[in-house]
Amino acid sequence: MSISESGPIVAETAPADATMSTSGNKAEFLTLEAILAKPNSESANRTQVVHFNGGSDTFAVRHPRPYLIPLPRRLVREYFIALQKWEGYVTEVGQDTFHARLIPLLGEGSDLEAEIWIEEIDGEDRTLLQPGAIFYWSIGYLDRPSGRQRTSIIRFQRLPVWTKRELEAARAEAAKLKELLDVN
Amino acid sequence: MPPPIVRQGVNIVIRGQFNPAIFHPAWFQAQKLVRGQEAEAAKVEVIQQNAAIFAMEWLQVQIVSDRFQVGTTQEAFYEPLRDLVLGVLDILNHTPLTVMGLNRDFHFRLESEKAWHSVGHRLAPKEDWQGILADPGLMSLTMQGKRPDRSSGYVQVKVEPSAQVQYGVYIEVNDHYELRSTPETTAPPSEALKILAEQWSASMQRGLEIANKIARLGEAR
Amino acid sequence: MSTSQLNPPADDELEVSVFGPGYGESIVIHLGGGKWMLVDSCLDPNTGFPAPTKYLADFKVDLASAVKMVVATHWHDDHIRGLSAVFRACDSAQLVISKALATNEFLSLATLYSQRPFAETTGVDEFVRVLRMLGERKKRGAQLSPPTYAVTDRVLHIDSLQLASLTVDIKVSALSPSDASILKADLAFAQLMPRENLPKRRLVSPTPNHASVVLWVEVGQHKILLGADLENTADPMTGWSVILDEAKVISGKASVFKIPHHGSENAHENRVWPEILHPNPWAVVTPYRGGKKPLPSPTDVERIASLTNHAYATASARQQKIRWGERVVRELVKEVAREIHGVYAGWGHVRFRQKITDPAPNWQVELFGDAYPLSGAPKLPSPDTIPHRA
Numbered sequence: 001m002s003i004s005e006s007g008p009i010v011a012e013t014a015p016a017d018a019t020m021s022t023s024g025n026k027a028e029f030l031t032l033e034a035i036l037a038k039p040n041s042e043s044a045n046r047t048q049v050v051h052f053n054g055g056s057d058t059f060a061v062r063h064p065r066p067y068l069i070p071l072p073r074r075l076v077r078e079y080f081i082a083l084q085k086w087e088g089y090v091t092e093v094g095q096d097t098f099h100a101r102l103i104p105l106l107g108e109g110s111d112l113e114a115e116i117w118i119e120e121i122d123g124e125d126r127t128l129l130q131p132g133a134i135f136y137w138s139i140g141y142l143d144r145p146s147g148r149q150r151t152s153i154i155r156f157q158r159l160p161v162w163t164k165r166e167l168e169a170a171r172a173e174a175a176k177l178k179e180l181l182d183v184n
Numbered sequence: 185m186p187p188p189i190v191r192q193g194v195n196i197v198i199r200g201q202f203n204p205a206i207f208h209p210a211w212f213q214a215q216k217l218v219r220g221q222e223a224e225a226a227k228v229e230v231i232q233q234n235a236a237i238f239a240m241e242w243l244q245v246q247i248v249s250d251r252f253q254v255g256t257t258q259e260a261f262y263e264p265l266r267d268l269v270l271g272v273l274d275i276l277n278h279t280p281l282t283v284m285g286l287n288r289d290f291h292f293r294l295e296s297e298k299a300w301h302s303v304g305h306r307l308a309p310k311e312d313w314q315g316i317l318a319d320p321g322l323m324s325l326t327m328q329g330k331r332p333d334r335s336s337g338y339v340q341v342k343v344e345p346s347a348q349v350q351y352g353v354y355i356e357v358n359d360h361y362e363l364r365s366t367p368e369t370t371a372p373p374s375e376a377l378k379i380l381a382e383q384w385s386a387s388m389q390r391g392l393e394i395a396n397k398i399a400r401l402g403e404a405r
Numbered sequence: 406m407s408t409s410q411l412n413p414p415a416d417d418e419l420e421v422s423v424f425g426p427g428y429g430e431s432i433v434i435h436l437g438g439g440k441w442m443l444v445d446s447c448l449d450p451n452t453g454f455p456a457p458t459k460y461l462a463d464f465k466v467d468l469a470s471a472v473k474m475v476v477a478t479h480w481h482d483d484h485i486r487g488l489s490a491v492f493r494a495c496d497s498a499q500l501v502i503s504k505a506l507a508t509n510e511f512l513s514l515a516t517l518y519s520q521r522p523f524a525e526t527t528g529v530d531e532f533v534r535v536l537r538m539l540g541e542r543k544k545r546g547a548q549l550s551p552p553t554y555a556v557t558d559r560v561l562h563i564d565s566l567q568l569a570s571l572t573v574d575i576k577v578s579a580l581s582p583s584d585a586s587i588l589k590a591d592l593a594f595a596q597l598m599p600r601e602n603l604p605k606r607r608l609v610s611p612t613p614n615h616a617s618v619v620l621w622v623e624v625g626q627h628k629i630l631l632g633a634d635l636e637n638t639a640d641p642m643t644g645w646s647v648i649l650d651e652a653k654v655i656s657g658k659a660s661v662f663k664i665p666h667h668g669s670e671n672a673h674e675n676r677v678w679p680e681i682l683h684p685n686p687w688a689v690v691t692p693y694r695g696g697k698k699p700l701p702s703p704t705d706v707e708r709i710a711s712l713t714n715h716a717y718a719t720a721s722a723r724q725q726k727i728r729w730g731e732r733v734v735r736e737l738v739k740e741v742a743r744e745i746h747g748v749y750a751g752w753g754h755v756r757f758r759q760k761i762t763d764p765a766p767n768w769q770v771e772l773f774g775d776a777y778p779l780s781g782a783p784k785l786p787s788p789d790t791i792p793h794r795a
Contacts, residue, residue, distance in 0.1 A: 078257065081190075081191075081192070085260070091695075099696075110748065112745055113696070117742070130606060132607040133607075151260075151737075158216055158218065158267060159270060160271045161602045161605065165277075167517065167599070167600075174512035178512055216604075
């Protein structure tokens with residue numbers, strides 16, 4: 001991996017409250033010392049190009065003027081406790097609904113099949129709505145500082161797309177399996 | 185029945201060699217690992233060569249050069265969290281790694297102050313502390329045991345009074361996997377990917393069962 | 406199991422047992438003399454163990470030596486769940502798979518999809534596990550042959566049995582897939598192979614199923630036709646047409662018929678009944694509750710019942726309502742889903758037994774669990790509610 005420009009990347013915004021707060025029972029969040037970022041005398045908008053995967057992939061980030069950044073420990077404020085959770089996969093997509101098989105992840109119960117309203121799916125997730133697509137459906141309570149809310153969440157699985165490497169590896173393994181099995 | 189769980193979370197911690205600079209929310213979005221709206225709404229604390237710390241609606245990310253940690257306190261997103269890590273390791277498939285922890289933490293609410301004290305008393309009997317400390321109380325206990333499967337590593341459990349729930353017990357279960365074959369070497373992401381793909385459900389279940397058993401120590405015998 | 410279910414067959418008894426929990430099927434055949442063959446696998450919903458090996462283990466059958474053949478009629482997960490555990494236990498069994506699944510296209514597809522994290526095992530997971538197990542056995546120098554590949558007219562297994570002074574011949578043959586079916590299956594698998602930069606999804610089974618293995622089992626005078634999932638197609642070189650017109654291993658008529666593809670209309674070929682089945686054969690269908698339409702449909706049941714008086718189903722196809730444990734779950738599910746139903750409802754076992762030396766078909770029928778007769782059956786029971794605890 002290489003970074004084409006030297007110097008740190010800095011955050012876009014500075015948190016208003018710089019106080020370190022202690023909350024007991026943190027789940028292993030780190031404590032870092034505050035880092036002073038020197039004002040950048042060059043253009044306010046910096047573009048930083050980051051290469052990874054041996055230079056084959058490139059990613060660009062544009063940054064505004066840097067700020068002084070103390071690092072408060074952020075308290076988590078929202079908790080979702082599921083009462084029921086399924087992993088589902090889409091079997092058929094219709095006009096207003098889609099059909100899916102549901103496998104329980106939480107609690108008892110056996111496999112179900114459901115016809116789910118497409119309008120229950122977030123706009124961005126609808127592009128993923130295809131036969132074979134995997135999703136997670138959770139029902140429970142979302143606890144926030146503002147109060148408790150009963151909630152149903154459907155979220156589609158997001159994994160990297162198929163790569164040439166993976167497809168070639170599968171073909172290579174298939175060839176080995178075929179040889180091993182002496183197909184006649 | 186175990187006491188109710190009031191809050192819980194999962195975090196995945198991987199040690200190895202990372203470049204925090206690349207882990208901007210926009211990178212996750214570009215790799216299609218999170219929704220665009222989530223990435224745009226992310227609250228970034230820092231992203232620089234030494235550290236990347238930010239949060240999305242359901243996701244907390246903290247990465248430094250030798251440690252990658254992501255977590256969530258929303259049970260609906262445990263599997264998406266796993267998928268996110270699968271995706272990162274899949275993309276950065278040359279990253280040298282050493283160990284991985286699949287960790288769960290819980291805050292249980294015990295039914296009474298007496299039940300709450302019972303847990304501490306069962307884990308660290310107070311009689312043994314008489315004459316050593318006046319009015320002793322359990323602040324934190326960590327135990328470690330062997331892994332119940334063929335993987336290298338251990339299972340570590342921490343128990344403390346909850347700082348967030350009245351008469352609550354905080355339990356953290358660290359399901360620790362040793363990815364490398366010797367301490368001097370590193371392992372490719374494929375080892376971690378295999379564990380995430382094959383052991384996730386078992387690990388999650390193990391964490392819950394351990395926590396439930398400990399929380400039930402508050403029950404009358 | 407009930408006490409009578411635990412009675413093993415006598416050495417001179419032929420047995421055909423069909424298990425179906427409403428999503429999945431599996432067949433266990435006693436060929437006589439303590440020799441068994443297993444066809445497909447499904448999980449016993451009460452124990453989570455593969456139904457065929459659990460059944461035999463309850464008889465204290467030595468799976469490692471008594472099971473002579475394990476056949477995977479195709480790779481769909483409703484026929485293959487638990488197959489890797491079955492194959493591991495049946496250490497000396499010959500593995501039979503469809504020739505259509507021995508191609509580079511299918512093997513590439515299977516290895517690609519077998520490593521995805523899913524909550525539920527997929528057909529390809531099990532399939533690849535079985536193949537890898539074979540590979541490991543071969544590496545260890547085990548004296549096992551590689552899989553036998555089923556294709557039309559291939560004799561898969563020949564044996565004989567000595568019953569008193571009588572020698573009984575045993576022969577198991579494949580009636581499908583045909584060469585044309587293998588080609589079509591290969592093309593279908595090639596189309597399913599994802600391309601670079603496409604999103605990752607679960608593998609969706611192509612229909613119709615060109616890879617399915619139909620078996621013809623002969624034990625002495627008795628013939629058994631196991632229809633797997635074979636459907637009719639417009640192409641006379643595939644489906645049931647090519648079997649009826651071209652298959653040479655068929656001799657005589659079968660008195661037991663495992664009805665193909667859960668009794669669906671697509672899999673019904675009128676000619677099968679008069680041409681290669683006894684009049685009034687003993688027939689069994691396994692229901693399928695996945696998908697929009699449960700199978701067999703009421704029309705399918707009527708058709709089957711009109712063709713034989715000895716028709717049975719391993720469980721009901723009727724979709725059952727769910728009773729939710731948590732109110733909030735029930736209410737939110739109602740808002741989000743237009744309809745929802747359980748896939749598993751009941752567990753059944755249909756068992757046919759016949760004396761091998763008795764030349765006339767005279768199968769004794771036993772029904773266990775939720776199995777029930779289709780022919781002359783009393784009205785189907787009203788929908789049950791199954792508890793579903795959140």
